[in-house]
Amino acid sequence: MPRPEGGGRPKTTSVFELDIRWLGRNGFLERGAVRRLCQTVNCRVIAEAQIEAKPAALRIRIGERCDWVHLERTEQPLGGERRWFRRDECGRRAAVLYGFPLACRKCRGLAYPSQRETERDRGLRRARKARARVGGSGNLVEPFPPRPKGMHARTYDRLWAAFIQAERRAVEMTAGALLNSSLMATGSAICEK
Numbered sequence: 001m002p003r004p005e006g007g008g009r010p011k012t013t014s015v016f017e018l019d020i021r022w023l024g025r026n027g028f029l030e031r032g033a034v035r036r037l038c039q040t041v042n043c044r045v046i047a048e049a050q051i052e053a054k055p056a057a058l059r060i061r062i063g064e065r066c067d068w069v070h071l072e073r074t075e076q077p078l079g080g081e082r083r084w085f086r087r088d089e090c091g092r093r094a095a096v097l098y099g100f101p102l103a104c105r106k107c108r109g110l111a112y113p114s115q116r117e118t119e120r121d122r123g124l125r126r127a128r129k130a131r132a133r134v135g136g137s138g139n140l141v142e143p144f145p146p147r148p149k150g151m152h153a154r155t156y157d158r159l160w161a162a163f164i165q166a167e168r169r170a171v172e173m174t175a176g177a178l179l180n181s182s183l184m185a186t187g188s189a190i191c192e193k
């Protein structure tokens with residue numbers, strides 16, 4: 001029986017998501033910047049946000065709704081600094097915020113995408129195990145080995161079916177993770193003020 005991923009809780013990737021590192025790399029945090037962020041999940045636009053960089057804060061507007069988040073910096077032990085979001089609701093620093101109004105992962109109680117990773121790893125492990133039972137290597141790219149002498153055909157068929165299922169699951173998980181991370185920004189500045 002396939003288990004619901006992440007214990008059936010909503011995925012972090014299925015909601016609006018702001019990553020401060022990504023915003024920093026794409027110029028969203030430069031003072032005075034007003035930029036548009038178009039976020040897609042599985043090629044579907046889930047939100048179009050307008051993001052304004054104010055002193056030590058971001059103003060985010062989606063449609064008619066508006067939200068604010070504080071920006072903070074911490075010194076890195078080896079020099080340099082790291083940027084963070086901070087919400088008043090919980091006072092936690094966070095590199096990623098979810099949903100709208102925005103909230104840190106703890107406040108939203110979302111499952112980490114790494115639980116998808118776990119699911120994928122489990123699939124790969126099962127596929128390798130089934131291969132090992134019939135004397136195959138752990139390399140999943142090689143063809144599934146023929147039935148060893150002395151192994152019942154039924155046992156072999158069962159292992160083969162388990163291998164195919166586990167492999168398919170792992171591939172789906174990988175593809176899903178790639179699609180869900182397709183975050184893009186139009187990045188064109190909008191004149192305001």
Ligand SMILES: [Zn+2]
Nearest residue numbers: 090092104107
């Ligand atoms: Zn929080």
